[in-house]
Amino acid sequence: MERLSITVDVVTTELDEADATPAHRPRPTRAHRPWTTVLGIMAAALALWMVLDATTLRHNAQVSPVGTRRTVALAFLNPLASTTSVLQIADFEKAANALLGRDGNVIGNGQTFAVSGPKSKAHPKAPAGPHGTTPPVNLLAHPTAAAPLRALLIGDSLGLDLGGSLQNALAATGVVSATLDGKESTGLTRPDYFNWPQELSGDLSNQHPEVVVAMMGANDPQDFLGPPDVPFGTEAWSTEYFHRARSFMRLATSQGARLLWVGLPPMQDPVLNQKIEVVNALQRKAAKSLHGVEYISATKVLGATYSPFTTVNGQVINTRTPDGIHITPQGGSLLANAVVARMHGALGINLP
Amino acid sequence: MLFPTTDFAIFFLVAFTIMWALNSKPALWKIATLGLSYFFYGWWDPRFVLLLVAETAIAHVGARMIHRSTDARVRKWWMIGSVAALLGILGYFKYVGFFAVNVDNVARSLHLGNLVPLIQPTLPVAISFFTFMAISYVIDVYHRQLEPALPLDLAVYLAFFPHLVAGPIVRGSELLPQIRQRRDPNNLDYSRAFQLILRGMFKKVVISSYVGTAIVDPVFISPHSHSALEVLFAIWGYAVQIYCDFSGYTDIAIGLALLLGIKFPINFDAPYSADSLQDFWRRWHITLSRWLRDYLYIPLGGNRGSKAEVARNIMITMVLGGLWHGANWTFLIWGGLHGGGQVVGHLRRERRKAAGLPEPTPSRWRHAWSVFLAFQFVCLAWVFFRATSVSNAFAMLGRLFTGWGMPSPLVTFWVVVSIAAVLAIQQLPQRLGDRFVAQMSHTRLLVQIGVGAVVLLVITTLGPTGVAPFIYYRF
Numbered sequence: 001m002e003r004l005s006i007t008v009d010v011v012t013t014e015l016d017e018a019d020a021t022p023a024h025r026p027r028p029t030r031a032h033r034p035w036t037t038v039l040g041i042m043a044a045a046l047a048l049w050m051v052l053d054a055t056t057l058r059h060n061a062q063v064s065p066v067g068t069r070r071t072v073a074l075a076f077l078n079p080l081a082s083t084t085s086v087l088q089i090a091d092f093e094k095a096a097n098a099l100l101g102r103d104g105n106v107i108g109n110g111q112t113f114a115v116s117g118p119k120s121k122a123h124p125k126a127p128a129g130p131h132g133t134t135p136p137v138n139l140l141a142h143p144t145a146a147a148p149l150r151a152l153l154i155g156d157s158l159g160l161d162l163g164g165s166l167q168n169a170l171a172a173t174g175v176v177s178a179t180l181d182g183k184e185s186t187g188l189t190r191p192d193y194f195n196w197p198q199e200l201s202g203d204l205s206n207q208h209p210e211v212v213v214a215m216m217g218a219n220d221p222q223d224f225l226g227p228p229d230v231p232f233g234t235e236a237w238s239t240e241y242f243h244r245a246r247s248f249m250r251l252a253t254s255q256g257a258r259l260l261w262v263g264l265p266p267m268q269d270p271v272l273n274q275k276i277e278v279v280n281a282l283q284r285k286a287a288k289s290l291h292g293v294e295y296i297s298a299t300k301v302l303g304a305t306y307s308p309f310t311t312v313n314g315q316v317i318n319t320r321t322p323d324g325i326h327i328t329p330q331g332g333s334l335l336a337n338a339v340v341a342r343m344h345g346a347l348g349i350n351l352p
Numbered sequence: 353m354l355f356p357t358t359d360f361a362i363f364f365l366v367a368f369t370i371m372w373a374l375n376s377k378p379a380l381w382k383i384a385t386l387g388l389s390y391f392f393y394g395w396w397d398p399r400f401v402l403l404l405v406a407e408t409a410i411a412h413v414g415a416r417m418i419h420r421s422t423d424a425r426v427r428k429w430w431m432i433g434s435v436a437a438l439l440g441i442l443g444y445f446k447y448v449g450f451f452a453v454n455v456d457n458v459a460r461s462l463h464l465g466n467l468v469p470l471i472q473p474t475l476p477v478a479i480s481f482f483t484f485m486a487i488s489y490v491i492d493v494y495h496r497q498l499e500p501a502l503p504l505d506l507a508v509y510l511a512f513f514p515h516l517v518a519g520p521i522v523r524g525s526e527l528l529p530q531i532r533q534r535r536d537p538n539n540l541d542y543s544r545a546f547q548l549i550l551r552g553m554f555k556k557v558v559i560s561s562y563v564g565t566a567i568v569d570p571v572f573i574s575p576h577s578h579s580a581l582e583v584l585f586a587i588w589g590y591a592v593q594i595y596c597d598f599s600g601y602t603d604i605a606i607g608l609a610l611l612l613g614i615k616f617p618i619n620f621d622a623p624y625s626a627d628s629l630q631d632f633w634r635r636w637h638i639t640l641s642r643w644l645r646d647y648l649y650i651p652l653g654g655n656r657g658s659k660a661e662v663a664r665n666i667m668i669t670m671v672l673g674g675l676w677h678g679a680n681w682t683f684l685i686w687g688g689l690h691g692g693g694q695v696v697g698h699l700r701r702e703r704r705k706a707a708g709l710p711e712p713t714p715s716r717w718r719h720a721w722s723v724f725l726a727f728q729f730v731c732l733a734w735v736f737f738r739a740t741s742v743s744n745a746f747a748m749l750g751r752l753f754t755g756w757g758m759p760s761p762l763v764t765f766w767v768v769v770s771i772a773a774v775l776a777i778q779q780l781p782q783r784l785g786d787r788f789v790a791q792m793s794h795t796r797l798l799v800q801i802g803v804g805a806v807v808l809l810v811i812t813t814l815g816p817t818g819v820a821p822f823i824y825y826r827f
Contacts, residue, residue: 031793034538035372038611041542041797042368045804046361052809057358092809164573164740168747171576178577180570308449308472316456318449322475329740 052092054081063193066223142350143175149349150177152209152257154200157184158327159215162262165332166213166339173351179207187220188244197251204255211347212252213339215262215298217283218325221275232275238282246286253292258347260339261287265298265331266306268324273306294346301338302331310334353395355604356553356811363392364608367513371612375537382504382531389511393477400476403441408507410437411486415493415500431494435487442483445473450679478517480676482510484643489524491647498524505531514609518601520619520639527614535613543793543800545610547785550807552603555596557815563589563596563770565816567762572738575747579758583751585767587731590738592774595623598637622778624730627722629693632730644673659702666698667691682736682745689733723779 033041050057058081061073143149151170153163160182170176181203186194196216203209220241224230230237252259263280267273280297287295302310308320312334319331327335343349353360367388374381394401414434421427449472459467489506492498501509501524509527571578571586578586599620606616619638626632633641652665667688674687704711712718732749739745792800 030541030543030790032539032541035368035375035540037797038540038542039365039369039372041801041804043365044801045808046365048801048805049808049812052805053812056812092813160573168574168576171574178574180573307470309453309470314460316453316460316470318453318472320472322449322472324474329744 051080051084054084057081063190066225066229141348145174148175148177149211149351150207150209151179151211151213152203152207153178153180153182153213154196154203155182155215155262156186156217156219157182158218158264158325159262160184161327161329161332162215162335162339163213165329166336169333169336169340170351175352179203179209185219187216187218188241188248189220189222189224192225197248200248200251204252204257208255209257211260211343211349212257213260213262214249214252215264217264217279218267218276220279221272233278238278241279242282242286245283246289249286249290249293253290257292259287259290259293260296260342260347261293262296262335262339263298265302265320265327266304268306268308268320272325294342296338296342298335301335302327353392355601355608356557356815359395363388368611372537375535375613378532378534379504382508385531386504386508386511389508389513389516392513393511393516396477397474403445403476403479404482404511405507407438407441407483407486408503408510410434410441411489411510412500412503412506414490415506418490418494419500427494431490434490438483438486438490442479445475445479447675447679448473481519481521482516484521484640484676485510485524488521488643488647492524498528501528512609512614514605514612514614515616518598518605519637520602520605520616521643522616522639526617530614537613540613541610543789545607546804547789548603548607548610550804550811551785552600552605552607553808553811555600555603557600557811559770559774560593560596560600561816562814563593563767566764567767568593568738570762572740572744572748575744575751578751578755578762579760580752580755581760582762583748583755585760585763585771587735587748588771588775589767590734591624591727591731592771594734594738595620596774624727624775625723625778626726626730627719628697628726629690629729630697632726633690633694640673640676644669648672659699662698663695666694670694677737681742682739685742685745686733686737689729689736693729693733727775 054077058074058077061070061077064070064073153159153166155163160180163180163182167178167180170178181199183194183199186196188196191197221232223232224237224240230240249259249261261283263283264276267276280299284295284297287293302319306320306324308318308322308324309316310319310331311317317330317334318328319334320326321328340351344351353363370384370388371381374384390401390404393404411434414430414437417430418427418434421430449470452468452470452472455468456466456470459465489498489501489509493500500506505528508531509522509524512522512527512531515522566589567582567586568589571582572590575583602619606618609616617639621635621638623632623636626635649665649669652668653661654665655662657665668691670691671684671687674683674685674690677683677686735748736742736745739748792803
């Protein structure tokens with residue numbers, strides 16, 4: 001075979017060839033065992049690991065979607081985790097988490113895409129107003145590099161799709177300090193999995209944003225955990241979700257920041273799309289009921305019905321990913337343009 | 353079903369038990385292996401199991417017809433037809449959306465209206481991997497390097513779950529004989545397998561996840577928000593992330609197969625210790641490299657012909673290799689950079705040869721400098737591979753020149769240590785780990801169980817909650 005410039009001359013096809021040892025050194029020999037013994041070792045090691053890691057495994061089961069899988073897992077892990085807690089076996093993991101600084105939100109652990117544009121000289125700690133209330137933040141109509149606008153971008157994976165493009169667009173202006181705090185597979189339905197109000201409170205305290213942009217909800221069409229559980233699609237679920245969304249929006253504006261809430265785009269799967277329409281309607285209703293909250297419809301940008309493509313200025317753009325749910329960077333840029341336009345239009349912020 | 357999950361651990365324990373219990377009954381072993389593999393693949397989307405079955409059927413019929421015919425033309429047309437059908441399926445699912453958008457935009461600019469339908473099918477997991485395996489099977493039968501396999505054997509070969517979703521791209525000549533023969537149930541190289549699995553999990557769950565979330569993802573999302581130093585470390589960090597992610601998957605896959613009595617070829621050999629791009633491709637994704645060599649580069653003419661022809665062959669191979677990873681201009685540029693770099697290297701070697709100059713004297717410093725340069729070039733190409741768009745890639749590179757003098761909070765001690773450690777380990781011989789594993793395998797079983805459980809605990813404790821899919825699942 002000819003010698004080639006691009007690839008391998010000799011491809012090792014036997015795993016053991018990778019172990020070839022120089023002749024002068026005795027080759028270490030590995031013990032080989034029957035499959036039944038190996039099965040025993042694997043099963044025992046996994047069982048021991050489950051005992052050592054029972055608390056985390058139980059937590060992971062608790063925050064998984066409601067259903068048979070979760071029920072079965074908890075039936076097994078609850079007594080196991082309780083036993084290991086009594087025996088203080090879980091202390092090892094607690095110590096490790098403390099060492100790693102993982103004492104934040106349940107799964108967030110502070111592991112967010114927290115990145116900023118030009119820093120303001122200091123994030124001024126808002127002085128407390130009378131009776132402990134926080135006065136409204138004065139929105140900067142003409143932010144500068146020396147006094148940049150502080151923006152906080154939050155959301156689930158769709159929020160990250162928007163947030164990446166938006167943060168880049170805002171950072172490129174040179175007059176916005178934009179922090180992106182996103183976590184995949186989160187929302188407002190399952191605070192046991194990820195507590196967004198808690199996360200947002202932390203962000204508000206740390207960042208003191210003047211503008212908050214939020215986009216989340218695609219994971220929300222699921223039952224509220226009880227007891228009793230509140231099934232998605234019922235009147236009780238809609239009432240509860242409206243209150244949660246409204247309360248979250250009030251929290252976002254509680255220190256005077258203006259909130260731009262971006263609705264969800266249509267989904268390819270008709271069943272999921274119907275659910276998303278329910279979530280969108282409730283989020284819009286909540287936004288409209290509050291002062292200081294602007295609702296931006298993603299359907300006006302990416303289409304009222306699902307399509308992977310959008311035509312802009314005569315050019316076809318692929319705006320949705322092949323999973324029929326998420327948004328491509330190009331789609332994110334379109335949505336980011338709509339957000340920036342609303343910042344300019346409704347909030348009167350002038351960006352270069 | 354991702355490898356480092358509890359779901360998969362349970363699945364594998366069941367699969368391991370069933371497959372070894374049926375080891376003495378070859379037909380049942382194959383049926384069970386196929387059923388388990390289809391179950392594994394159907395976990396993502398059961399509909400796409402039909403796609404796997406369809407590709408198996410095309411490869412089987414094509415190979416049978418090629419083997420049956422004695423007429424060279426008929427054989428050739430069956431080969432071309434089968435390969436075209438397989439590539440057609442791959443093309444439809446993977447490239448039709450990209451193709452449609454670009455054709456449509458050109459047509460619009462020429463006022464030709466809407467020439468092609470705009471569609472974007474859902475991309476089935478791993479389609480690129482099993483399609484390439486099916487193509488290699490058909491071509492090997494055409495070249496009489498392989499006898500056609502029984503339909504069940506072929507189906508197991510293409511669907512065998514350890515390699516199914518992200519390789520290695522195993523050849524028929526490597527795997528089919530192992531499927532046909534009975535495996536030795538009393539002689540499992542289990543300690544080597546455990547080492548590979550735990551090492552792969554550590555690379556993926558701990559290092560790849562950490563470097564990805566700590567610096568790579570935030571910087572690539574918004575390069576304008578970051579300093580030049582952060583961008584530089586994000587680029588190096590991505591080199592480490594993708595290596596740990598993909599080689600971690602491969603380690604796990606090889607280890608799992610080994611536990612089932614099957615040997616896979618290696619897929620990585622310390623790629624960042626390469627001292628040239630040519631050397632890099634001998635060490636990175638080896639099974640794809642040799643596929644491209646044997647089924648694309650050599651048929652194009654390989655090293656035969658003029659300098660221009662060789663350069664053309666290299667460029668076509670590398671650009672198509674880039675496109676194999678995905679339908680995006682960024683992958684084409686990535687392939688083009690590697691192709692261009694190799695063409696330059698090839699021409700330099702040829703010029704030296706033509707001038708009668710001797711090979712440069714190897715020295716430690718010269719080698720270190722070559723390794724450094726090769727790594728930096730590979731990193732430059734990785735920018736395009738990772739970037740979400742060409743403009744995103746240029747924003748990253750531009751930031752290297754404009755972003756100095758800013759604070760770099762993402763370049764932390766642990767980020768630097770993680771990147772440096774992965775790169776440094778590749779420069780060392782890998783004997784220590786092997787000796788440790790060999791010694792461990794002779795210790796008491798209780799000790800081995802304890803060590804295994806504690807290593808698992810360390811991995812799950814240091815890793816994030818919820819593991820992101822492997823990068824190469826997308827391809």
